[in-house]
Amino acid sequence: MAKTSWKPGNMIYPLPAVMVTCRDKGQDNIITIAWTGTICTNPPMTYISVRPERHSYEMIKNSGEFVINLTTKQLTRATDFCGVRSGRDIDKFKEARLTKEEAQVVDAPVIAESPVNIECKVEKIVPLGSHYMFMAKVVNIMVDDDYMEDNGRFALEKTNPLIYSHGGYYETGKKLGTFGYSVRKKKKRKKPNGRKK
Template sequence: MKKLIWPGSTQLAPVPAVLVGCGTEPDSYNLITVAWAGTVCSKPPMVSISIRPERYSYALIRESGEFTVNLTTAEQIRAVDYCGVVSGRDHDKFKETHLTPLRGSKVAAPLVVESPLGLECRVVQTLELGSHTLFLAEIVAVQVSEEFVNASGRLELEKAGLAAYIHGHYHRVGGAIGHFGYSVRKKPGPVVRR
């Protein structure tokens, strides 16, 4: 395959389209859409998000040291887009998108009731990187919708219709094509088809 060489840029994709909840009191609750989010460590469980300092949510997270990361679904994508293009300085995003805030169990920042899974996070380090500030946080609790946990306790997020972001466009996450470690199994497992 012939390759083109481009200057260094943010081409990593797909990335999650998540709603980050911030603020510590119901009258200050806000949501911001973030695509630059990801898991960075398993012990302790940690996640990072990157936000521009001029965004309203930036100050809320800096002040409280807490936020939530809420996975989103394809059905919620209009609300997800809206929360990324209007400012919480001027809009009550929960009210305007008809999403329901839920105070965290370990943090004061709000989760989104309609999200299939939400991470409650406490900031452990902040890195000023240039256009964005990275908030590195420990995941102190996870809230998951019961409907995505099967009878044996396995989380089945593949049933949620999760949303992803690819270079300016939202996409529904597709079907499974394998599982971790299947390439080295001694006995071949079942073929996964879409």
């Protein structure tokens, strides 16, 4: 199999395209982020990486809090809009027609249309070059009751999660397996009894 060598770069795709909300000095803003993910399970920690020239950078740095709002197919246009317009000039909630609600633990807004709102408190800011990483502890999660199943499972896949890859937005496809399915023992089928009642 022939392969071409490229210069070093970020080729870890796809990624979640999320809208991060923040508040500082009475002003609220939304920034679209693709550089985000899980750092640790216990304690639950996540991160976002932000360019220092972005309007939300100083807001998050000053407040030490933010909310990661997961996005869906229905939020594609708003997600893109909030990534290409600056909160210095406009009210993104208003322009993107998003509903603002209050977080439960942090002092920041959440996007009501998002199926999952992950409230975060900054633990450390790491300068990396083009971006600064905000390492944060997850302090609360709000989920949409419409996607809760009877057994208490949250069916995130039913929200049509939005992902980002090489400058494009995509919806997720069909389920191919579950964690550990490749080594899980197959259940033996019960043979018919054959006995007459």
